[in-house]
Amino acid sequence: MHDLVLEDVRKSYGSVLAVTDVTLHIPAGKLVCFLGPSGCGKTTLLRMIAGLEAPSAGRLLLDGTDIAPLPPDRRGFGMVFQSLALFDHLTVGENIAYALHIRGESRDRQRARAEQLLEMVRLPGIADRHVSQLSGGQRQRVAIARALAVDPKLFLLDEPLSALDAKLREAMQIELRLLQQRLNVTTILVTHDQREAMTMADLIVVMGDHRVQQVGPPSQIYREPANTFVADFIGTSNLLPVTVEGGGSGAVRFNGAAVSVGAIPDGLTGAATLLVRPEELHVLPEAAAAAGGPNRLPATVTFVRDVGGTVEVHVDCHGHALIAESLRKDAPAVAAGDAVTVELPPAACRVLAA
Amino acid sequence: MSLHQHPRGLRQHLPMAIPAVVLTVFFLVPFGIMVAYSFYHRVSGGFYEPAFELDNYARFLTPLFLGVLGFSLWLCGLAAVLCTAAAVPFTWFLSRFSPRGQTLWLVFILSVLSLSEVIIGFAWSTLLSRSAGISNLFVALGLIDQPTAYSPSFLALLLGMCFITFPYTVLVLYPSVTRLDPEVTEAARTLGATPLRTFFTVVVPSLRPAIVATLVLVFVFTLGVYVLPQLLGQPQHWTLSVFITDQAVYQSNIPFAAAVAVFLMLVSLALIGLTLLAGGGRRS
Numbered sequence: 001m002h003d004l005v006l007e008d009v010r011k012s013y014g015s016v017l018a019v020t021d022v023t024l025h026i027p028a029g030k031l032v033c034f035l036g037p038s039g040c041g042k043t044t045l046l047r048m049i050a051g052l053e054a055p056s057a058g059r060l061l062l063d064g065t066d067i068a069p070l071p072p073d074r075r076g077f078g079m080v081f082q083s084l085a086l087f088d089h090l091t092v093g094e095n096i097a098y099a100l101h102i103r104g105e106s107r108d109r110q111r112a113r114a115e116q117l118l119e120m121v122r123l124p125g126i127a128d129r130h131v132s133q134l135s136g137g138q139r140q141r142v143a144i145a146r147a148l149a150v151d152p153k154l155f156l157l158d159e160p161l162s163a164l165d166a167k168l169r170e171a172m173q174i175e176l177r178l179l180q181q182r183l184n185v186t187t188i189l190v191t192h193d194q195r196e197a198m199t200m201a202d203l204i205v206v207m208g209d210h211r212v213q214q215v216g217p218p219s220q221i222y223r224e225p226a227n228t229f230v231a232d233f234i235g236t237s238n239l240l241p242v243t244v245e246g247g248g249s250g251a252v253r254f255n256g257a258a259v260s261v262g263a264i265p266d267g268l269t270g271a272a273t274l275l276v277r278p279e280e281l282h283v284l285p286e287a288a289a290a291a292g293g294p295n296r297l298p299a300t301v302t303f304v305r306d307v308g309g310t311v312e313v314h315v316d317c318h319g320h321a322l323i324a325e326s327l328r329k330d331a332p333a334v335a336a337g338d339a340v341t342v343e344l345p346p347a348a349c350r351v352l353a354a
Numbered sequence: 355m356s357l358h359q360h361p362r363g364l365r366q367h368l369p370m371a372i373p374a375v376v377l378t379v380f381f382l383v384p385f386g387i388m389v390a391y392s393f394y395h396r397v398s399g400g401f402y403e404p405a406f407e408l409d410n411y412a413r414f415l416t417p418l419f420l421g422v423l424g425f426s427l428w429l430c431g432l433a434a435v436l437c438t439a440a441a442v443p444f445t446w447f448l449s450r451f452s453p454r455g456q457t458l459w460l461v462f463i464l465s466v467l468s469l470s471e472v473i474i475g476f477a478w479s480t481l482l483s484r485s486a487g488i489s490n491l492f493v494a495l496g497l498i499d500q501p502t503a504y505s506p507s508f509l510a511l512l513l514g515m516c517f518i519t520f521p522y523t524v525l526v527l528y529p530s531v532t533r534l535d536p537e538v539t540e541a542a543r544t545l546g547a548t549p550l551r552t553f554f555t556v557v558v559p560s561l562r563p564a565i566v567a568t569l570v571l572v573f574v575f576t577l578g579v580y581v582l583p584q585l586l587g588q589p590q591h592w593t594l595s596v597f598i599t600d601q602a603v604y605q606s607n608i609p610f611a612a613a614v615a616v617f618l619m620l621v622s623l624a625l626i627g628l629t630l631l632a633g634g635g636r637r638s
Contacts, residue, residue: 051543074546147544
């Protein structure tokens with residue numbers, strides 16, 4: 001097992017900044033996910049780790065040794081590309097055994113290893129087939145097998161599932177995660193799909209605006225986002241502009257009304273953002289209930305989205321759109337146009353810098 | 355009418371009529387006449403009369419003719435291999451330039467096409483000559499003692515052949531090379547291949563159809579070249595095209611020249627067929 005440390009890594013193309021100020025620890029045997037919108041620099045970061053781009057500054061330490069000067073062919077990493085990048089002129093078996101072929105291993109060894117890997121990705125007996133004869137999901141598995149052929153020190157995945165349809169993608173996420181845990185290989189996954197990141201990662205690195213925004217386990221990223229960028233990017237968020245009053249009163253003001261919240265970060269005063277996740281927000285059918293308790297605000301239903309298992313109620317609260325999500329059995333009996341009350345449980349209210 | 359429908363009736367076929375007529379009148383008819391002439395009987399004094407005899411074809415079985423044929427195939431095959439071997443890496447590097455750099459290089463290469471075979475032949479024979487050629491430069495640099503003539507010679511002829519076909523090979527290879535997915539070569543690199551190994555194990559095999567097309571193109575193109583051998587080669591380097599010109603123009607033996615031309619075409623068609631068969635082997 002190998003671990004990787006990035007120290008102050010930066011990459012720019014001329015005057016165009018791709019990614020900067022990246023200091024990270026990728027622990028051995030873990031699956032770390034670089035998550036962010038397109039153009040945030042996550043793929044550039046992965047390509048620097050793979051050796052396909054040279055960092056403009058900073059160090060990449062694999063088990064304590066700087067690997068920045070090594071070309072990609074001497075790093076011993078396995079990478080699955082977004083386009084999969086299979087060799088169309090070779091058979092499935094030859095694709096998988098390519099790294100062994102380059103190392104000069106015997107044909108029998110190559111063949112045996114290819115068969116073994118095909119078994120592992122649950123595609124036995126197709127070694128002699130041509131790559132062009134495979135389905136999307138099969139190509140996917142072949143690309144994964146090829147990257148794992150010589151027990152890579154790091155397993156790098158660049159949006160590997162983006163070409164698959166939704167159902168297959170979800171199944172592959174779980175399968176890939178189980179495979180990674182079984183092989184215990186240090187893995188970095190790049191994705192813009194937060195659901196994929198939540199499913200697979202031990203640690204999520206949220207990236208945005210060319211830098212790291214937050215690092216943490218999936219549940220922490222979701223429950224305790226470090227800033228509005230993370231809160232907005234991960235999951236659905238209700239974000240309200242509020243004002244923090246001085247004196248540590250534990251309350252903020254929204255639209256003139258006091259709203260009590262769980263905790264306010266130290267030193268935060270003035271304009272701030274209040275975050276409430278949709279599943280924490282309650283909609284009470286009666287407009288009159290607004291007067292009946294703390295953290296209750298009057299609102300108007302604008303839309304009800306019933307997706308089967310869950311029901312989303314969209315409301316307008318003083319000109320701000322909010323979404324409340326609940327299980328069907330807990331869903332309030334409301335319709336578009338109804339005057340209602342929304343309740344923000346104090347424990348579910350997080351205050352972030354604006 | 356949608357573009358995907360096959361044309362029906364006379365009216366819809368009309369746009370095809372002009373190219374069809376031009377092809378028939380200016381290509382098929384002269385070709386038919388030439389095939390007919392190849393069976394005609396030659397009358398001494400430069401004339402011929404209609405006949406159907408195989409005498410012209412029987413003359414192929416002379417050592418002189420077979421020697422010229424063998425040399426032509428060898429020279430053109432060698433030119434095809436050398437020119438393609440130079441063009442594949444060249445086009446590969448070209449495709450990695452900036453779009454602006456690529457355009458400049460392509461314009462420069464295409465400008466060679468504006469030069470006629472005669473001009474290219476004279477330019478190279480001057481460049482390789484003793485009195486004004488590059489050997490004078492070598493003397494100035496102290497590489498050799500005194501200027502020598504590099505032309506006419508086999509190598510001079512080969513060089514000229516490669517020079518004249520190089521722009522075409524780049525043009526044929528360029529679309530395929532630029533369509534190669536850069537991630538494919540990157541994948542090879544991460545799997546342990548050096549840039550050189552990557553080029554030979556991934557780039558070249560991926561370009562196989564284009565490379566075969568290039569080989570065929572250079573081969574056929576150089577088979578038809580008949581000025582360069584006379585300018586850059588010695589008489590023993592004269593190819594079948596020169597031989598045909600000589601028979602038709604100077605010996606006034608039109609039937610024999612026609613027979614050789616037909617034969618040359620059949621031989622090159624057969625070789626192209628074999629190349630395509632071998633080159634297309636593992637495509638699916």
